[in-house]
Amino acid sequence: MGVDVGAGRPSGRCLVSDDRDLVVLGAGMHPWGKWGRNFVEYGLVAAREALADADVAWRDIEFVAGADTIRNGYPGFVAGSTFSQALGWTGAQISSSYAACASGAQALQSARAQLLAGFADVAMVIGADTTPKGFFAPVGGERKEDPDWQRFHLLGATNPSFFALNARRRIDVFGDTPDDFALVKVKNSKAGVHNPYARFRKEFTLEDFASSPIVSDPLRLLDVCATSDGAAALIICTPEYAKRKLGTLEGTVRIKAVANTTPTYPQVRLELPDIATDSWAVVTPPTHGFKDSIARNAYEQAGLGPDDIDLAEVYDLSTALELDWYENLGLCEVGEGAKLVRDGVTAIGGRVPVNPSGGLSSFGEAIPAQAIAQVCELTWQLQGRAEGHQVEGARVGLAINQGLFGHGSCTIVTR
Numbered sequence: 001m002g003v004d005v006g007a008g009r010p011s012g013r014c015l016v017s018d019d020r021d022l023v024v025l026g027a028g029m030h031p032w033g034k035w036g037r038n039f040v041e042y043g044l045v046a047a048r049e050a051l052a053d054a055d056v057a058w059r060d061i062e063f064v065a066g067a068d069t070i071r072n073g074y075p076g077f078v079a080g081s082t083f084s085q086a087l088g089w090t091g092a093q094i095s096s097s098y099a100a101c102a103s104g105a106q107a108l109q110s111a112r113a114q115l116l117a118g119f120a121d122v123a124m125v126i127g128a129d130t131t132p133k134g135f136f137a138p139v140g141g142e143r144k145e146d147p148d149w150q151r152f153h154l155l156g157a158t159n160p161s162f163f164a165l166n167a168r169r170r171i172d173v174f175g176d177t178p179d180d181f182a183l184v185k186v187k188n189s190k191a192g193v194h195n196p197y198a199r200f201r202k203e204f205t206l207e208d209f210a211s212s213p214i215v216s217d218p219l220r221l222l223d224v225c226a227t228s229d230g231a232a233a234l235i236i237c238t239p240e241y242a243k244r245k246l247g248t249l250e251g252t253v254r255i256k257a258v259a260n261t262t263p264t265y266p267q268v269r270l271e272l273p274d275i276a277t278d279s280w281a282v283v284t285p286p287t288h289g290f291k292d293s294i295a296r297n298a299y300e301q302a303g304l305g306p307d308d309i310d311l312a313e314v315y316d317l318s319t320a321l322e323l324d325w326y327e328n329l330g331l332c333e334v335g336e337g338a339k340l341v342r343d344g345v346t347a348i349g350g351r352v353p354v355n356p357s358g359g360l361s362s363f364g365e366a367i368p369a370q371a372i373a374q375v376c377e378l379t380w381q382l383q384g385r386a387e388g389h390q391v392e393g394a395r396v397g398l399a400i401n402q403g404l405f406g407h408g409s410c411t412i413v414t415r
Helices: 039-054 073-077 079-087 103-116 147-153 159-174 178-192 206-211 239-246 290-302 319-328 337-342 359-363 367-382
Strands: 022-033 063-067 093-097 122-129 214-216 229-237 253-261 311-314 396-403 407-414
Touching: 022 039, 022 103, 022 239, 022 367, 039 073, 039 079, 039 122, 039 229, 063 079, 063 103, 063 367, 073 079, 079 093, 079 122, 093 103, 103 122, 103 229, 103 253, 103 367, 103 396, 103 407, 122 367, 159 214, 159 319, 159 337, 178 206, 178 319, 178 337, 178 359, 229 239, 229 367, 253 290, 253 367, 290 319, 290 396, 290 407, 311 319, 311 367, 319 337, 359 367, 367 396, 367 407
Parallel strands: 063 093, 063 122, 311 396
Antiparallel strands: 022 229, 022 253, 122 229, 253 407, 396 407
């Protein structure tokens, strides 16, 4: 189906013209896993792989955009300078950004803005994380006015609790079943087993799923993504820089859109980490909810729509959340996400493969690296380099995720 992204467009917004596209010159990752080492070690591997892929020397990078990690001490809070120091000081300009799960996309937007403004020609975007065992616990300190503190200390609501509430809503409102959720896991594991960067390279069956323990009813252990260590990096540049280096822009991967989006009041769907929605007693809710608007804003920037998308990388923190994203992207009508996975539409070889990388289901979550890793995957897919999990003929890819406190992000790349 298609979405008329032009209808009702707010005044003052405009499409980003083609001459404002940026080029992804190189991509690199450190495999996801659980080693407990310094996050900088992982970042250096990803950075050097991206530089080699781009054939760009570190000393030539003019801007470094770091995605921050908040669980690795002070160096994690200033990731741009931390990685610059680790690679060797060169006097490059830097930024350090934190936006929870959207941190990598925020770093990408920071670098993109610098390049589009003419302050630099080539930039590195980088994020890495080392995570604790188990699900994420509250950040330390007494912050009783912090909704994230409140949901842990007042309700005992860990992330899987929120994921389960969403899954239960899909069951009650749309008639989804736990078997539908299981199909998402099975699909993603079939792709992830062939991805050398994935942490869980095992193909799971419906029988494996049924025997996994309940974590937060109705979700089982295999429904919920793990926490992981990992790193990803991109080298992006202006078209002029790419043409000087490559001699042509033919076949290059272009960044068409990076949309960072907040909800519109009133926010009537419960989202992490809030423990209540806004009241809509006297204010009409917006036509498009928060997660719908994330993709719509990116479509508008790129001048594209759902029918143009060849593949998507979505933030499958749980299997049920992946089904939500199908609907948020406009790949189907609201409530029909489960039908897409049942019919194989979102599997590799289907009409619109979703998470051909294996998704968070196969990787686990390394927060500041994840959104960057999504764009790495899209880049390799569009270049035909995703051996074993390639989406044939892919020319338009989309990555989408959501950070805490209403920080949505969506990136669209083309070739």
